Amino acid sequence: MATALPTGLVAGTYAVDSSHSTASFTVRHAGIAKVRGTIGIAAGTITVGEDLESSSVRVELDATSVSTGDANRDQHLVSADFWHAEERPTWTFESKAVTAVADGYVVVGDLTINGVTQPVELPVDFEGTAKDPFGNQRAGFESEIEINRKDFGLTWNAALETGGFLVGEKVKIALDVSAISQN
Template identity: 60%
Template structure:
């Protein structure tokens, strides 16, 4: 039996996490980008299926390594970041268990909400040199721009369009216990449970 996430309520450690995306450009290459500001909470229940995820992304924090392209993405042509500054993902259910599971949820982009499935891999837990307990997850999904009303494009002379419709989203997330949950979360670690069992 594989390892399972330690129950508790956790917050995303933004400095050790990344939300990135890939989209096909001109039909011949891929453009990669990420969001520099995002956060949220993950609640791991004893019964994994009862767990919950709530994440908010600042759409204006997009970073593709090209200031002109980033400015275009923030504009009304794409996601109008000035008037619609946040995107959200809120889970509606969890299937599977152990190290691999699926998180079903509602993704809201530009005030349009669509169901999305995140394929999640649990990467394990550790306590860092500063005594902070951490969990790690990787997740991926694919969405259609058109599903969220993001229809801007430009035709190519040779046929086709400039920007692909399918967007691959990849998440690398580290979470730490919410401050008020730290003691309880640490007490729930396998090491702490084993120590308690030895003392019993």
């Protein structure tokens, strides 16, 4: 049985507006604090089908654009210790299925970071649609997941004198996406 689209969302192709969308992350540092950062969204396409099940998402992130507020840390993150951004500058998410759940939607797909692909389930909130002052029809989406960085080959760490490690394994990723109808 086909699931109807959310109210206000119409079938068609939507281009992710990189200048009004963000991909951010949070990871524990030294077990006592959190480091937050952003990664630029290079490109993205949301294809909304006539029903939810025939919809799809593809997004590319620019790993070289990381910003944590500390240039030295940013350089370390893009190095071979972590992201190998010189060799693998693009991270991707490509959906396999879109379904409705009681409190929103779930987009199941493959997330590729550092050349390693893992299946993920993104819980998605549809934030609605609006026409901007330039006549563009926009749609808004939000998602937040937690991944284990080691699942993506991101294993660099340093032991602390007091026990534990410098960088936490769990990484929270939040997406705030504004997409413009191309119809």
